[in-house]
Amino acid sequence: MVRNNMKKPIIGITADYDQDPINPDYTRSIILRKNYCSVVESAGGLPFILPYTKNLAQEYSKKIDALIISGGNFDIDPSHFGEATNSSYVKTKPERTDFEISLTKEILNQDKPLLGICGGQQLLHVILGGKLIQHIPDEVESDINHEQPNPRNEPGHQVNVKKETLLYDIVKKDKLNVNSAHHQSVKDEPKGIKINAFAPDGIYEGIECSAYKFCLGVQWHPEYLIDESDIRIFMALVDASKK
Numbered sequence: 001m002v003r004n005n006m007k008k009p010i011i012g013i014t015a016d017y018d019q020d021p022i023n024p025d026y027t028r029s030i031i032l033r034k035n036y037c038s039v040v041e042s043a044g045g046l047p048f049i050l051p052y053t054k055n056l057a058q059e060y061s062k063k064i065d066a067l068i069i070s071g072g073n074f075d076i077d078p079s080h081f082g083e084a085t086n087s088s089y090v091k092t093k094p095e096r097t098d099f100e101i102s103l104t105k106e107i108l109n110q111d112k113p114l115l116g117i118c119g120g121q122q123l124l125h126v127i128l129g130g131k132l133i134q135h136i137p138d139e140v141e142s143d144i145n146h147e148q149p150n151p152r153n154e155p156g157h158q159v160n161v162k163k164e165t166l167l168y169d170i171v172k173k174d175k176l177n178v179n180s181a182h183h184q185s186v187k188d189e190p191k192g193i194k195i196n197a198f199a200p201d202g203i204y205e206g207i208e209c210s211a212y213k214f215c216l217g218v219q220w221h222p223e224y225l226i227d228e229s230d231i232r233i234f235m236a237l238v239d240a241s242k243k
Contacts, residue, residue, distance in 0.1 A: 009045050009046065010065045011046065011066050012063075012067045013037065013047055014096075017029060035225075039223045043235045045241070048063075052099040054098050057102035058102075066115070068117060068237070069100055069104060069123055069124060071117050072119050075092055075119070080101070081131045087134040105127065113213060113214035113240040114212070116207075117217075118219060121217030122217075124215070128190070132187050133186075134184060136184065137183075140202070142199075142203070144156075146199075148179060152224060153226070157180055159206070160174060162196050162198075166210070167216065171232055171233070176220075176227045177226050178222075179220050185204055186207060193207050196208050213240060
């Protein structure tokens with residue numbers, strides 16, 4: 001579904017990077033899965049890939065109409081939410097995290113629409129004052145494998161969507177099929193943050209903050225369009241960026 005508009009809003013998407021396995025400081029490539037861009041295009045936006053450069057965070061924020069904080073195979077350093085690392089599974093990318101924190105704060109200060117996906121949701125939660133479970137199996141007994149063994153373009157489990165939330169208003173349903181690619185999760189619901197979705201085992205799967213025009217985070221990867229309602233999340237982001 002491609003939405004035609006006279007002027008497409010610019011939707012910034014943060015990019016990841018990979019490293020040379022022999023010499024990590026020698027080669028770094030900016031990477032982003034294509035479906036992040038294709039789903040933004042389908043929703044009526046103009047995808048704009050943002051390489052991590054902390055010094056450009058403020059300039060990026062002025063050029064884009066909305067921001068997607070993408071996911072990645074890494075974690076937020078627990079020091080950002082006042083804890084020491086307590087799991088050997090925690091692995092970080094300090095440069096990317098520092099950049100995304102700076103950029104996200106700029107976007108929030110300008111009250112531009114924001115969507116955090118998977119690790120992006122976790123980063124948003126921390127910026128808003130929340131904490132994370134550093135490794136789910138250490139803290140929660142569950143029969144759900146939140147790092148699903150099957151392909152990412154297939155569902156891993158369902159989530160329950162809470163009514164009277166922005167997410168429910170967008171997807172119009174109380175259950176969604178989602179993929180699952182995380183070993184950490186949102187831990188708490190501090191003042192100003194509303195949990196809008198949770199897994200059958202109780203793990204929090206979505207957050208939002210009504211203090212801003214559009215501030216939403218989801219733990220799954222809706223860019224894979226696992227559920228028929230996933231595209232509505234991106235359409236809502238694009239629509240909010242026009243207002």
